[in-house]
Amino acid sequence: MKKSELIDALESATGQTKAACAAVIDALPAVVLAGLKSHGAVTLPGLLKVEAKRREARTMRNPATGAAIEKPAAMVANLKAAKPLKDGVAEMPA
Structure with missing residues (x-):
C-alpha cells in the first residue's frame, strides 16, 4: 500500500x-x-511496539577478505508486532 x-x-x-x-x-x-x-519505547495500540535498544560492540568479519572489523556499540530500533496484528496476519491464506 x-x-x-x-x-x-x-x-x-x-x-x-x-x-x-x-x-x-x-x-x-x-x-x-x-x-x-x-x-525509550512507543506503542501503537493494535499495531506494534517500537523500542530503542543498545546493541553492544562486536567483532565482525569482512566476507570478501576475511579481515576482522570492529563494530562499535549503537542504538537500534526494535519492532515487535502487537497481538491483534499477529492474529490478523495469521488468518490470511498462505
Missing part, C-alpha cells in the same frame, strides 16, 4: 479530510522518534 492509498483508506475509515490524514502520517515519524528519545 502506497502513502496515497493509506491516506485514502484512513479518510474513508475515519471521516477526516485527506489533508488531516496526510498531516498525521507526515508527523508520525517525528512523534515516534521523540517518544523513543524521552521514554
Whole structure:
C-alpha cells in the first residue's frame, strides 16, 4: 500500500479530510522518534511496539577478505508486532 492509498483508506475509515490524514502520517515519524528519545519505547495500540535498544560492540568479519572489523556499540530500533496484528496476519491464506 502506497502513502496515497493509506491516506485514502484512513479518510474513508475515519471521516477526516485527506489533508488531516496526510498531516498525521507526515508527523508520525517525528512523534515516534521523540517518544523513543524521552521514554525509550512507543506503542501503537493494535499495531506494534517500537523500542530503542543498545546493541553492544562486536567483532565482525569482512566476507570478501576475511579481515576482522570492529563494530562499535549503537542504538537500534526494535519492532515487535502487537497481538491483534499477529492474529490478523495469521488468518490470511498462505
